Amino acid sequence: MATTRDEKTVNITPAGSDQAPASPIKYDEKIDGIHEVGLDRMDSEEAQVLEGHLDVTEEDLLQAKAAAETLSLEEVVKLMKNVVSMHGRDPNFPHVVLEKIQEFLANEQNILSNPEKYDDIITEMKIEAALIQSNSPYAEVRAVVDNTDDPSTPCSTIRSWTIGILFSVILAFVNQLFSVRQPSISIESNVAQLLAFPLGKAWEMWMPYYEFTLFGTKHNLNPGRFSKKEHMLIAIMANTAKSLPYTQYIVWTQVLPQFFNQPYANSFAYQILIALSTNFIGYGLAGITRRFIVYPSYCVWPASLVTIALNSALHHEENHIVPGPFKRLYRMSRFKFFMWAFGAMFVYFWFPNYLFEALTFFSWMQWIAPNMFNPFPTFDWNVLLFDSVDPLMVPAFTTFNKTFGMAFFGFIILGIWYTNVWNTGYLPINSNRVFDHYGSLYNVSRAIDEKGMFDEAKYMDYSAAYLSAANAIVYFAFFAIYAATISHIILFHRAEIAIGFRNIWKTVKPKRWTKRSAAGESVEEEDVGYKDVHNRLMAVYPEVSELWYLGCLVIAMALGFAGVAAWPTYTTAGVVPYGLFLAVIFVIPIGIIKAMTGIEVTLNVLAEFIGGAWVEGNALAMNFFKSFGYVTCAHAISFANDLKLAHYIKIPPRHTFTAQMVATLISTFICTGVLNFQVNIENICQTNAPMRFFCPGINTFFTAAVLWGTIGPVKVFGIHGQYKWLLLGFPIGLCIPVIFWLIIRKFPRNKFIRQFHPVALFYGALNWAPYSMSYCWPAVPIAWLSWIYVRNRYLAFWSKYNFVLSAAFSAGIALSGIVMLFSVQWARVSVEWWGNTQPYKGCEDTACTIKTLSEGERFFPWWDANKVPAP
Numbered sequence: 001m002a003t004t005r006d007e008k009t010v011n012i013t014p015a016g017s018d019q020a021p022a023s024p025i026k027y028d029e030k031i032d033g034i035h036e037v038g039l040d041r042m043d044s045e046e047a048q049v050l051e052g053h054l055d056v057t058e059e060d061l062l063q064a065k066a067a068a069e070t071l072s073l074e075e076v077v078k079l080m081k082n083v084v085s086m087h088g089r090d091p092n093f094p095h096v097v098l099e100k101i102q103e104f105l106a107n108e109q110n111i112l113s114n115p116e117k118y119d120d121i122i123t124e125m126k127i128e129a130a131l132i133q134s135n136s137p138y139a140e141v142r143a144v145v146d147n148t149d150d151p152s153t154p155c156s157t158i159r160s161w162t163i164g165i166l167f168s169v170i171l172a173f174v175n176q177l178f179s180v181r182q183p184s185i186s187i188e189s190n191v192a193q194l195l196a197f198p199l200g201k202a203w204e205m206w207m208p209y210y211e212f213t214l215f216g217t218k219h220n221l222n223p224g225r226f227s228k229k230e231h232m233l234i235a236i237m238a239n240t241a242k243s244l245p246y247t248q249y250i251v252w253t254q255v256l257p258q259f260f261n262q263p264y265a266n267s268f269a270y271q272i273l274i275a276l277s278t279n280f281i282g283y284g285l286a287g288i289t290r291r292f293i294v295y296p297s298y299c300v301w302p303a304s305l306v307t308i309a310l311n312s313a314l315h316h317e318e319n320h321i322v323p324g325p326f327k328r329l330y331r332m333s334r335f336k337f338f339m340w341a342f343g344a345m346f347v348y349f350w351f352p353n354y355l356f357e358a359l360t361f362f363s364w365m366q367w368i369a370p371n372m373f374n375p376f377p378t379f380d381w382n383v384l385l386f387d388s389v390d391p392l393m394v395p396a397f398t399t400f401n402k403t404f405g406m407a408f409f410g411f412i413i414l415g416i417w418y419t420n421v422w423n424t425g426y427l428p429i430n431s432n433r434v435f436d437h438y439g440s441l442y443n444v445s446r447a448i449d450e451k452g453m454f455d456e457a458k459y460m461d462y463s464a465a466y467l468s469a470a471n472a473i474v475y476f477a478f479f480a481i482y483a484a485t486i487s488h489i490i491l492f493h494r495a496e497i498a499i500g501f502r503n504i505w506k507t508v509k510p511k512r513w514t515k516r517s518a519a520g521e522s523v524e525e526e527d528v529g530y531k532d533v534h535n536r537l538m539a540v541y542p543e544v545s546e547l548w549y550l551g552c553l554v555i556a557m558a559l560g561f562a563g564v565a566a567w568p569t570y571t572t573a574g575v576v577p578y579g580l581f582l583a584v585i586f587v588i589p590i591g592i593i594k595a596m597t598g599i600e601v602t603l604n605v606l607a608e609f610i611g612g613a614w615v616e617g618n619a620l621a622m623n624f625f626k627s628f629g630y631v632t633c634a635h636a637i638s639f640a641n642d643l644k645l646a647h648y649i650k651i652p653p654r655h656t657f658t659a660q661m662v663a664t665l666i667s668t669f670i671c672t673g674v675l676n677f678q679v680n681i682e683n684i685c686q687t688n689a690p691m692r693f694f695c696p697g698i699n700t701f702f703t704a705a706v707l708w709g710t711i712g713p714v715k716v717f718g719i720h721g722q723y724k725w726l727l728l729g730f731p732i733g734l735c736i737p738v739i740f741w742l743i744i745r746k747f748p749r750n751k752f753i754r755q756f757h758p759v760a761l762f763y764g765a766l767n768w769a770p771y772s773m774s775y776c777w778p779a780v781p782i783a784w785l786s787w788i789y790v791r792n793r794y795l796a797f798w799s800k801y802n803f804v805l806s807a808a809f810s811a812g813i814a815l816s817g818i819v820m821l822f823s824v825q826w827a828r829v830s831v832e833w834w835g836n837t838q839p840y841k842g843c844e845d846t847a848c849t850i851k852t853l854s855e856g857e858r859f860f861p862w863w864d865a866n867k868v869p870a871p
Helices: 027-036 044-054 058-070 073-087 095-106 108-113 115-134 139-144 158-177 189-206 228-241 248-255 268-288 302-315 334-348 350-355 364-368 396-418 421-426 456-461 469-492 494-508 533-538 546-565 575-597 604-614 619-649 653-678 696-711 713-717 724-746 758-766 779-793 795-825 834-840 862-866
Strands: 211-214 217-220 322-324 328-330
Touching (some): 073 108, 073 115, 095 108, 095 115, 108 115, 139 302, 139 795, 158 189, 158 653, 189 228, 189 302, 189 795, 228 619, 248 619, 248 653, 268 546, 268 575, 302 334, 302 619, 302 795, 328 795, 334 795, 396 421, 396 758, 396 779, 421 469, 469 494, 469 604, 494 575, 575 604, 575 619, 575 758, 604 619, 604 713, 619 653, 619 696, 696 713, 713 724, 724 758, 779 795
Antiparallel strands (some): 211 217, 322 328
């Protein structure tokens, strides 16, 4: 039943309690409770100042005031010490609040001795402590995530499973079928969540009430109102099913005659074994690492907030009036706001992507002088999402660091290009392709024999591989970001990781090691850190045992062993534990960074680099090393994100586990079946392929396989390779976080320095080749407007609408793109006019170079110029 503002209830839990909140307190009762905390003397102006100090809305403040009654001064001091330990270097934690806490702890003895002299700061700290205990310390989480739960809310129902399986089948089928199309078509989980809502409501209205018992459990064909838990379970299944088996790329390159031409790869058993292995192996790690990257409150997972905002907009009927810009009160509900924003973006997206493409590539300087570069902003929201980092979704410091890093390395790229280092002046400055010494695209067939293996004589007679200036820096940045990730986590988050290990130890240690009292009774050990309200609310649900996840991991590895060893893959079965080992090293560091910043460090280049060096000359083996090394960690991070979604919405962990398993199983079989159909399509992946099935991703995968597997990274980055200096990325990446750590220790209260994030800086450099600053920097003013200007001045307004706007724009773009594709673009109906032709003129269409070659002329690698042996 919906509640009005006057009836709204909140659950308040005493500090230090591990139990779910007790009986709820009504909204009007908690207002009365303010007087008992001694806060009734505050006028509205003082309350607004307090809201600013604590980074809370009026409603959050009221709840926190009510909960503050239960806290003693000693409890507050203890909690705040834990907060500083966990959030002291957390860029998401409000800086003003952290300074207040540090000021409070610095004067601890005087405050404990004479509390009556420090009434103001004690009041603020009690409210902040209550806020942390009864809600989240982050305003962005409080904006969309409820701090209450009703365990009786339907979740795992026939309705949710039927709709969830339906969308798992649809997403797997459509995404796999059109993954080889250029451009590709894919349906994202937010689109599935949006489309599932009317289905769930229709089921609610039209399906008959019929109760029955299955396996000793009562079920109802119509459990009543379509709940947000059911809806989110469907979204989790859709999000799981949308991911395609990465091993499909291996199968494509094996089966097709223009690639490796290995007919045995047509075997469905082979395909399904390696697909099941890579798809399920990440689950084991995601479950085992829950206490590091899911349960802690500092693991916000910004992407999950947008998904929850959409869920809340569709299900929450209460509508609070909030003050906002232009000195107005805003009454529009989240649902209505979502529909208006969604509709507006659905219509608008037709302009930059079909009717007026110059809005997407708004390079007005190049239109004035065709030989100039420096493209300017875009008016296409989708461009801002090129790396899935929405400026409305991720914290502002992420956007700022990413853009600054991209700009900084952009000047280095310009320097390399203009000075013709590595012959880059003969090549396009910003390309992700590989070139030969004629400045043409590298023809890998001229360096391999008829079996696809490396041919030394043909390679020496042809050409070494050359990278553009931007692509060279991208590889440097990849090497740097891997080292920086490890270094940053050790320096800045070692305390949180230690807490995670101690919490795991508490759950697995033998009973005989449990502390006991003098009377021989077991003594409950003190909690490490503190448990936020979401952990306490989830404590009422049975947890998934680590053995379940471990069992999944073992089975997935066994399937991988069988797939690699039972067919002539020319690959050691050791590739499976290799992938697991690489993921074990990186999954916690990458997970923490993704959870706090919204950016993900992928292991594809590292796995490619190690695999290519390990099995030099064997492209197929390198592909397996790359797949297991990259996918294991990537899937673990993706599944952990879903676990956080379930954690926020309070879905029982066992329901989440089952939903992920079933959706993955369905998706794997559907994708593999569709793949078997696709490989038999005539002329598939050829220039005359039907339905634009040109397979751009597969061609790129094969090229990378030959270059880094057949030719091998040793010839490119080894001691005699012309790009060996790019390996300096590893030591530089290792040192940069150390420098930042020392600077922050020197200036611990500097707000500006605290916002620098070395991993995000290197992440910005990864966005070059083929993207440019025109994709990245337009996000900066949007992030500033949302996260700095509006959030600081109109927090309640921002909390109500910001993430809903992000969800609406993403859903509008996705559905508009699908409709556009299956209508005018599918029929190849184009609109010819200046606005659609201007962006593709000059250097924007055909990349310019600063040096040119005459007919038949070539440039020479550094070893020819320096008379040393070729690598």
